Amino acid sequence: MKYPTRVPLGHFPTRIEKLERLGGHLGGPEIYIKRDDQTGLATGGNKVRKLEFLVADALAQHCDHLVTLGGPQSNHCRQTAAAAAKVGLACSVVLRGDPPGRCLGNLLLDELLGAQIQWSGGRSREEVAEELMVQLRAEGKRPYLVPLGGSTALGTLGYAAAMQETTAQLEELNIPIDLMVVASSSAGTQAGLVLGEALFGYRGRVLGISIDSAAAELARRVQELALGAAALLGVRGDHVEAGSLMSKIDINADYLGGGYAVVGPLERDAIRTVARTEGLLLDPVYTGRAMGACMDLILQGAIGKGQRVLFWHTGGAAALSGFYDDLL
Template sequence: MEYNNIARQSLGFFPTPLIELTRLSKELAGPEIFMKRDDNTGLALGGNKTRKLEFIIGDALAKGADTIITAGAAQSNHCRQTAAAAASLGLECHLVLGGEEPEQVSGNLLLDKIFGCHIHWAGANRKGEDIPKIVEQLTKAGRNVYVVPYGGSSELGTLAFVEAFKELESQRESINETFTHIVFASSSGGTQAGLMLGNRIFNSPYKIVGINIDKGETDKVPFDQYTISLANSTAKLINADYEFSESDLILNSDYVGEGYGVVGTLENEAIELTAQTEGILLDPVYTGRAMGGLIDMIRTGKIKKTDRVLFWHTGGAPALFAYSSDLDVTQRH
């Protein structure tokens, strides 16, 4: 495994905490549940994308970029952290966001504006379909533009989660714990691909369980195929002799519901239960859905009481403010 020669820009605070959720475990009468707190990475209220951006922005700087551009939904956590990274390094930042500009700005979008980035509204094209024409315009204007991939999910972003897995293993060994499952929100593929590769490199026995957040495809490739491809291409990048196939991927799509960003009973219960037992905030799009999936798997016996589960908190709490009308607590009197 070779990647010491790959550029990296420090952006966050690592290692992030590894804690046990004793009250949530007791409430569910289920297995022991632990949490990896990537909501505490430090950059712009935290999130797992900070890990990916350390390698991606490192590459951008090494290539002499003065401008970065990326894409996402209007409440994208990835875009918020990208905007903050750019601001901290004096880079011009452009965000291509799905939807139309709202009358009232809140949540991640508010933070994007505070960080001073340029926002381009793209309607239905929230995954970067409009980026090439904007890059062409910026290049003609004399900018040296670096495209940050959707969700930060490239080989470099995936590598960040190989490194994250290494961090987890060091923490786990220091407290003499072990896990049967690692459960997390899976949307753009890089986090899952990196954890799969890390699991293989460190010869760990964990089931790497992604809870699918989004319907559809990534780069016009079915999401499962894209994730496997990322794991394989990242292994080649670091000269790790591993190859993954469809049988290696655990991607649970049972909780997609009405689709990306549509908040229902599952997410509402998970957000409230985690907050009221552990004092920890989940977000309505990613971690709320992933935790909701974990809770259901415990209740239905898919994850047994004898298992030991790590939930990887990928951040996103700023979006709670933008989704307040979808949260059940705001409807109660």
């Protein structure tokens, strides 16, 4: 497969491990975990794979400044700040709302990594980021905008490549996975996996647990990104067309809880259970919710006890201290 240029930023391939004690605790399925929380780059996470393509694009365009946006505890902004530092670019992050009383979790890391932090206050982050782009250009700089979550067609290729890596590992380990479970929000991660499924012969399902969108809206974004990424690889209309991709998009939006970044009993219980059975840290916004959903689907029988499940650990534990009030 001929991918566009990547800047090496992360540690790949990431490991696949069996969660023996968690599987035993849930009384059934074999559960494996893909350690994309260990991709390197300032504590790791899923954005590293996307940023390898996006930063290469920024460098090819001779840009000198990355601008991105996210929530106050954005993992994406922290990893973008780290990527910028690693390749010697400046970085500005536009965060939603107003500064909190204490600078904890990812926010502390953004600061340590040298990102310039701008708060959007009552305005939309996109509008503030666009304004910042104009201002930086007026100052003679060459800014590159990394959209929310790095979820562009180009960034999505990171997870098509991740599926290629993973199918090869599973084949070598001889583990026939029936179901992959992944947290899905700005959709690039799931879109890449869905495209990779079409390209690299993974025969199970990929289930996206929606973090903050209705299923139809998220499915539309997954499809759009997967088709855009397929076009970049030049495979659209070849092995990949809209109908066959759409049939691979599987989303569960029953676990939106109190909304984005609102930590409830589902996330608290999943974080504690995985920490205490496996010594593994999930995050409060994405993987805590996705694992909570996965555990609930197992307990309800919607995921059968005889299935082999691979949970994508997409990172985020760096945010934990930013949620100390909700977690304790």
